[in-house]
Amino acid sequence: MCEPEEAGPPHSLSLEEETQRVVENVQRRTLDEMPGYFNRLIYFASLRDHNTGRYSHYGLECRFSAEAVNEGLRLCHAQVFQQVTSLHLNEQTQDLIQFFDSLKTDRSRLVDVWRRLRAYEVLPPENCLPLARQLFSKDVETALQVLRQTELWELLSDPHGHPHNLP
Numbered sequence: 001m002c003e004p005e006e007a008g009p010p011h012s013l014s015l016e017e018e019t020q021r022v023v024e025n026v027q028r029r030t031l032d033e034m035p036g037y038f039n040r041l042i043y044f045a046s047l048r049d050h051n052t053g054r055y056s057h058y059g060l061e062c063r064f065s066a067e068a069v070n071e072g073l074r075l076c077h078a079q080v081f082q083q084v085t086s087l088h089l090n091e092q093t094q095d096l097i098q099f100f101d102s103l104k105t106d107r108s109r110l111v112d113v114w115r116r117l118r119a120y121e122v123l124p125p126e127n128c129l130p131l132a133r134q135l136f137s138k139d140v141e142t143a144l145q146v147l148r149q150t151e152l153w154e155l156l157s158d159p160h161g162h163p164h165n166l167p
Contacts, residue, residue, distance in 0.1 A: 022072025038099035044077035077125045093143040
């Protein structure tokens with residue numbers, strides 16, 4: 001249950017102002033502390049109910065209205081998705097490697113599971129353009145294919161590595 005002094009939304013703010021405060025709060029208290037675009041994208045996808053498309057966050061809903069939280073998280077999710085799709089494929093692959101490394105699980109298994117289950121298809125925001133969704137899926141599939149076909153993980157994650165140095 002929310003603490004009484006924090007419960008409920010500020011009544012003097014418009015939905016737009018309240019939503020902006022949610023976005024600022026998430027940026028400052030969560031995103032600034034969270035490394036990697038895939039970490040962030042997965043975080044926002046996990047806050048979305050895949051049946052209704054609504055976002056919720058208990059802690060934020062103790063301070064802001066459910067509608068402002070939903071809209072603020074939707075905006076943050078769209079922003080992170082846009083950042084991911086703006087990266088070059090190599091940068092996306094590097095970020096995916098960092099995400100896999102953070103899971104402390106066998107990377108080959110992670111690549112295999114991601115390829116088979118295609119869980120990355122739930123990562124884009126609901127209202128993104130179909131072409132952006134397709135591009136994201138193809139980029140992830142390509143990155144997974146590269147990672148599956150090579151055991152040169154360390155060389156792929158070395159920013160100073162040069163392709164001419166590959167064995």
